Amino acid sequence: MAENNVATYQKEIKGFKIDLINKRAQEGALIPLLQSAQDSYGYIPEKAIHYISEVVGIPSAEIYGVITFYSQFRLKPLGKHVVRICEGTACHVNGAKKVRQVLQNELDISVGETSEDGLFTLQSVACLGCCSLAPVFMINEETYGNLTPKKTKEIVKKYIATARN
């Protein structure tokens, strides 16, 4: 029964780029498995949870518990461009709140949301680790530092114009 299920899931979710059967032998493989599922899809689809559950022999509910415990994991797809605003201490005391306000206004979404057209996701992170550039935000892999509300607006407007054209 279990083997059949694995085969069905494998057929249903293509592109899962990891060798699950090999990982099965390793203890503690659950988190690396979830990480690679998220790498493959950009989020963790429900089917992947059931699939992993069959392979590692841990109930789906327990896996769901692990997913929701760690902030890295997502159960919904991300927008095409991910905007990450740093809310670390250095950024907080250097005016991150205003930067966040501008980003929310310009993108017309709140932190944690994805725009309706699927182009932008706005996230807040605890610390990006470049405190000397505070306040900071990232768009995809690009970091922007020493921000003012004005500079933030200019940068994000440029991205919006390019993305929506």
Add this chain to the structure above:
Amino acid sequence: MKEIRVGLGTCGISAGGEAVYKELEKEIKTKKLDVKLKETGCMGMCYEEVLVEVLDAGHSFLYSKMTADKVVRVVDEHLAAGKPVEEWLAAPAVEADSSPANDFMSGQQRIVLRNCGIIDPASIDEYIAHDGYKAIRQTISSRTPEEIIELFIKSGLRGRGGGGFPTGLKWKFARQAKGDKKYIICNADEGDPGAFMDRSILEGDPHAVLEGMMIGAYAIGAGEAYIYVRAEYPLAVKRLETAIKQCEDKGFLGKNIFASAINFKIKIKEGAGAFVCGEETALIASIEGKRGVPRIRPPFPANKGLWGKPTNINNVETFANIPWIVLNGAEAYAAYGTEKSKGTKVFALAGKIARSGLAEVPMGISINDIVFRIGGGIKDDRRFKAVQMGGPSGGCIPAHMGDLKIDYDEITRTGAIMGSGGLIVLDDSTCMVDLARFFLDFTQNESCGKCTFCRIGSKRMLEILERITLGEGKEGDIELLQDLGQKIKESSLCGLGQTAPNPVLTTIKYFREEYEAHIKEKRCPAHSCAALLTYRVVAEKCTGCTLCARKCPVDAISGEKKTLHVIDEEACIKCGLCFDACRFDAVEKI
């Protein structure tokens, strides 16, 4: 031959270091110069990034705030014609591999950061050329595990992750524990917002951490190790992977390491984003693939840790100290520091400070020395108000206690903690109530939920703080916060809950009048809490340029061109855009 080093840690890359590196590469190639270009980790002077160091005829020239546009001139004038571009140098030239002659670097004592910014972190040969893997060879060939443990007890090294537990003693417990298999773990789950020394060490000198782990493993008798590193540090993960692979190829890791009878392997586990996993038992649960929830101790990890086996956990900075101590001896290390806190500590300076970055200083240095001598004082000439030490588990130490000597016990006495070494400098524009709310928001969010007081108590504390910053504080709120804080500290299992109230309790202790101003007078003395602010146009200064009115998102500002403008207090949403926009300082906060 001239050598060029470009600092490409996360901070250097964020500041645009990769573009500078590529431009240098291109220029050197097209102009066919005989120059060695290399990538290094961060040297700690984050405020001057991008840093490019040119080593020429035994001297070091440090160019600061480099951009791709500035590269051509440095290449043409310095590299090709031999004339340094003096006006772009961060400090006067010094002899190669001595620290730059500026106030930021000269007050430091570099043990942990000895190689950061000097060697190429992706090259094991460079690490070896800087005495790398000499300490582990010496250890295996001529010392017993007991001698090593004794050496570390004597050195006085204490855990740099925050707890400050003596490293030698910790190793002794793990050594004495009975078990067929033992583990050693490197805690690289640096979670304090505002602390970035572990990331910098892993990015700048990964082999030092691996060597420290090898020596620790030898001391306790562990055959396997894990590095639990934040997934948010992709560059650190990459550098560790490269370093481990290089060690395996050279026979430093794997079977019969350094041609001895010892087998030792190191694996990397990427964390998935949970602050509580910095706690030992939660970290172990996370490696095992479970929710990272702490458990009751005893049994301590030294007896029952990963997969139920004796386990020893040390932090990145602790491990990076270890090879140096083996090579230089316990006395040399203990010569630095205070009676109960030996050696050096790396601090991450950030916040309202002129020079932010990483500074490694001997324990016992005063707060004022760090802030003013090394950090260059407060940004924009504002007034120094406090330092926040220890992140969300720490507290605020007011400016008038600036002569305090920094060591574990002195800091604990103030109500803050040393923590991992985040040191955020605050000026008079920071509201202490809002800062306490900020930290509690963080810990409340990161509470794993196991202990009721931590889960619900921190939520209630946050609600009270939010109310106070919104101007809805009530008589008795301060006492309620203190009562809740004390109870959370006493009835939480792990460090997270035991320390979460610290930012609130220390700000009440030292800045009680700010809480009272919020509650009784509905006033925020730092002019930071939006709900307690009123924006007003100063009649004498307003030129009627209309800029503020055009910026106002809710049309709350009225006034004709060249006449006095007025803000409608009812309609104002207190976004502060007019304040930021005005070129004549004609908008004031009251």
